[in-house]
Amino acid sequence: MPKPIAQDAQGQVQAWIILQRDLEKAPNTVAAYARGITDFTSFCRERGIDPLDVSKSTIAAYLGDLRARPPGGGREGRADDESSPSTSPSNASLRHRLTIVRLFYDHLVEEGLRTTNPVPRGRRGVARHRGERGLVPVHRPLPWIPSEAQWRAVLDAARTDPVRNRLMLALAYDCALRREELCALEASDIDPAHRLVTIRAETTKTKVGRVVPYSAVTGDLLAAYLRERRALGRARGRLFLSTSPRNRGRPIGKWTWSKVVRALGHRADAPRLGTHTMRHLCLTDLARVGWDIHEIAQFAGHRSVQSTLLYIHLSARDLSAKFAATAAELHKARLAVIAGVAR
Structure with a gap:
């Protein structure tokens, strides 16, 4: 049977949600933060983990739990069938959920209730080569532009x-x-x-x-x-x-x-x-x-x-026309040898 959330943890969750409202975040944002952090603490309660004392491994397990759910599914809607990977939520949804948890732990660090944040931040440049990556990669699909x-x-x-x-x-x-x-x-x-x-x-x-x-x-x-x-x-x-x-x-x-x-x-x-x-x-x-x-x-x-x-998303036709007008001859000359064309 799941253990109840420690009173201190529950109080910090409620205090953080109230703080978002007092900071005049948009009502929809406050509601989304409340749903997200409540979902995470429910996950911790099922495993007998104190939300104030989680580790990076707990965050990784929560990410796996999120991936096992159908898109938009709550905790009651997890899909345990690993043969249906197409039902996994998008990377953007996963990043949104983890961002909520990360912001909550930022608050705990600021309040002196933790020394570190268990949700790693993604970094750019040199920091990325040091292993400082986010748990969920950023996917940037091309925007749809009508023909x-x-x-x-x-x-x-x-x-x-x-x-x-x-x-x-x-x-x-x-x-x-x-x-x-x-x-x-x-x-x-x-x-x-x-x-x-x-x-x-x-x-x-x-x-x-x-x-x-x-x-x-x-x-x-x-x-x-x-x-x-x-x-x-x-x-x-x-x-x-x-x-x-x-x-x-x-x-x-x-x-x-x-x-x-x-x-x-x-x-x-x-x-x-x-x-x-x-x-x-x-x-x-x-x-x-x-x-x-x-x-x-x-x-x-x-x-x-x-x-x-x-x-900005130039179509293949746009790029093809520009290539033909500006670079086609240069590329032809550079690649002529491998095509068996005499220079």
């Missing part, structure tokens, strides 16, 4: 959408907006006279504000939407308002926009379309037309060009 035909299908499917949704799609692409940035736009952030959008620092992931332009097409959609918006409410506030009978005139949330994009992708036969696709496509298009990487980083609101490089 010209796929993007045209998305636009064709959007033609019948309300003008608000079409404007949001256009702004998301024109300005490379994150979902949160788009939904947080206020009417006062728009400068129609100069076709500029101000993305306020407090609405961004990196807390870096920026001002970016939008196209004439988007300007026409904006003018049409503002006429509709005046019927929903005269207050400046949020730009995008709900038209549903239940929430009429209230700002729409990021999940509403996610549902709109998901439905649009379904109608366009582009199931991989997401709210971030327009941002990826915009930054890639800027690279296609010759923008400097630093200019693209500033446009995107990235602190580092390394982040920008992860977003």
